[in-house]
Every structure is written in C-alpha cells, then in structure tokens.
Amino acid sequence: MNDLIQKAAQDLVSAKKAIALTGAGISVESGIPPFRGPGGLWEKIDPLEFAHIDAFMKDPAKVWNFFIKEMKELLDNARPNDAHKSLARLEELGIVKTIITQNVDGLHQIAGNTDVIEFHGNFAWQRCLDCDERFETIKLDVSQIPPRCSCGGIYKPDCVFFGEIIPPHHLLRSEQVASACTIMLVIGTSAEVHPAALMPVIAKQAGAKVIEINLEKTFLTQKTSDYIIMGKAGEIMKRLTSEVERLL
Numbered sequence: 001m002n003d004l005i006q007k008a009a010q011d012l013v014s015a016k017k018a019i020a021l022t023g024a025g026i027s028v029e030s031g032i033p034p035f036r037g038p039g040g041l042w043e044k045i046d047p048l049e050f051a052h053i054d055a056f057m058k059d060p061a062k063v064w065n066f067f068i069k070e071m072k073e074l075l076d077n078a079r080p081n082d083a084h085k086s087l088a089r090l091e092e093l094g095i096v097k098t099i100i101t102q103n104v105d106g107l108h109q110i111a112g113n114t115d116v117i118e119f120h121g122n123f124a125w126q127r128c129l130d131c132d133e134r135f136e137t138i139k140l141d142v143s144q145i146p147p148r149c150s151c152g153g154i155y156k157p158d159c160v161f162f163g164e165i166i167p168p169h170h171l172l173r174s175e176q177v178a179s180a181c182t183i184m185l186v187i188g189t190s191a192e193v194h195p196a197a198l199m200p201v202i203a204k205q206a207g208a209k210v211i212e213i214n215l216e217k218t219f220l221t222q223k224t225s226d227y228i229i230m231g232k233a234g235e236i237m238k239r240l241t242s243e244v245e246r247l248l
C-alpha cells in the first residue's frame with residue numbers, strides 16, 4: 001500500500017488538473033453510515049421503502065420517522081474527518097480544483113473546499129412541498145412528524161431522492177469537469193448510483209487517470225480505475241497528502 005500511496009502522490013504532483021468524486025464512504029469516519037457496504041443503512045432498511053420519492057410522497061411521516069429523523073441527528077453533529085481535511089489541504093496546495101460529491105452532508109465545505117458540486121443536493125435545507133419555502137434543517141423542530149412549514153405544507157429535505165432527477169446544472173458541470181480533468185480521485189463510493197457513477201468513466205474516456213480509494217473493490221475497479229488504494233479514506237488521504245507535501 002505504501003508504494004501505491006507514493007505513486008498516487010507523484011501522480012497528483014504532476015497532474016495539471018485533479019478533481020475528486022466522493023461518496024458516502026468518505027464520511028463514515030465522521031460517524032455517518034454509508035448506504036451500501038459494511039455497516040451500511042441498507043442492512044437495516046429497504047431503500048425503495050424509505051429513500052425513494054414515491055415512498056416519501058405516499059407516507060411522509062413514515063419516511064421522516066424511520067429514515068430522515070435519524071439522518072438529521074447524525075448530520076447535525078458530524079464534523080469533517082481527515083479525508084475531508086486532506087482534500088481541503090490539496091485544494092490549498094493548488095492540486096485539487098473541484099469536488100463532485102454524492103454526499104448531502106456539507107462536510108467538504110466545512111473542511112474548506114470552495115468548489116464543491118453537490119450532485120444530490122444538500123441535507124442542510126428543507127423545502128416546503130406546498131409553498132416551496134426553504135428552511136434550515138438544523139433549526140427544524142422535529143417534535144411533530146412530519147415537520148411542517150408555517151403555511152401547513154410538509155418539509156422534504158432539499159436533496160435528490162431515488163426517482164428524482166439530478167439538478168441539470170450540477171449534472172452538466174460535473175460532466176464538464178470530469179471530461180477536463182487529468183486525474184480523478186474516486187473516494188468512498190460504491191459506484192452503484194447513476195448517473196454519478198458515470199463521472200469516472202467520462203474522465204477515463206477523456207484520458208484522465210482514475211485512482212480509487214475504498215475499503216473494497218467496486219464496479220470501477222476492473223475496467224475504469226488505473227489502480228485502487230484499499231483502506232479507510234481518512235487514513236489513506238492523510239498519508240497521501242503528507243507525501244504530496246513532501247514532494248512539493
């Protein structure tokens with residue numbers, strides 16, 4: 001693994017334009033469980049029953065009680081871990097230009113990254129299904145479920161549920177940065193959620209190097225990634241960033 005970290009550090013230092021695609025795995029060390037993989041939420045609940053827009057529209061109280069309320073508690077208290085901080089340091093060093101994240105936890109921005117494309121939106125805000133008003137999730141009173149806006153409408157997290165479309169400007173910009181980068185770090189994603197999982201494929205087809213960091217192999221590992229560094233995102237990213245700093 002040491003050899004691969006050195007190789008990745010050299011690749012990053014010589015890269016003209018590095019970007020990162022991140023998934024739920026990067027936030028596991030911040031105490032937020034992923035959907036898939038060991039300890040994932042899917043071991044406890046059925047995604048189509050709780051994270052699909054049809055399920056929310058059919059029974060918002062059920063989805064709030066068994067899924068969103070728990071996510072709110074976790075996300076309200078989560079702080080960036082070493083992987084988020086390392087990506088912020090790599091931006092400071094002028095190496096990582098943009099992050100495309102599938103996460104809705106806002107931890108990249110808290111860590112200090114300034115160009116973050118939130119592919120699936122952000123959990124920090126709720127939107128009223130009736131009047132469209134936005135309200136900050138952290139200030140939301142969840143003693144009554146489902147929480148309601150002053151107009152009486154139900155709040156839904158302002159992020160993309162399964163069955164909803166990706167905001168077109170996020171999709172377009174992600175495709176642009178993916179096709180223009182020379183290296184893509186792909187950190188903590190199972191690459192099972194589309195179209196986010198296509199971004200490394202777009203990068204690869206445009207000639208970029210794709211480096212995966214994950215606990216386990218994914219759909220990308222065989223055909224798309226140049227190599228995978230297996231381990232915890234926080235540990236690997238911290239060591240990788242120290243090595244980059246040593247080489248600069």
Ligand code: NAD
Nearest residue numbers: 023024025034035036037103104105188189190215232233
């Ligand atoms: P996923 O849950 O499908 O897969 C998680 C991946 O992370 C797995 O491949 C797993 O092996 C890996 N992983 C787990 N712990 C890791 C660690 N410590 N270090 C490195 N890798 C680790 O995640 P996904 O691909 O992002 O897709 C799921 C969808 O769920 C996303 O679209 C996202 O919107 C949503 N989600 C977001 C959050 C969050 O905002 N933090 C949390 C859960 C789910």
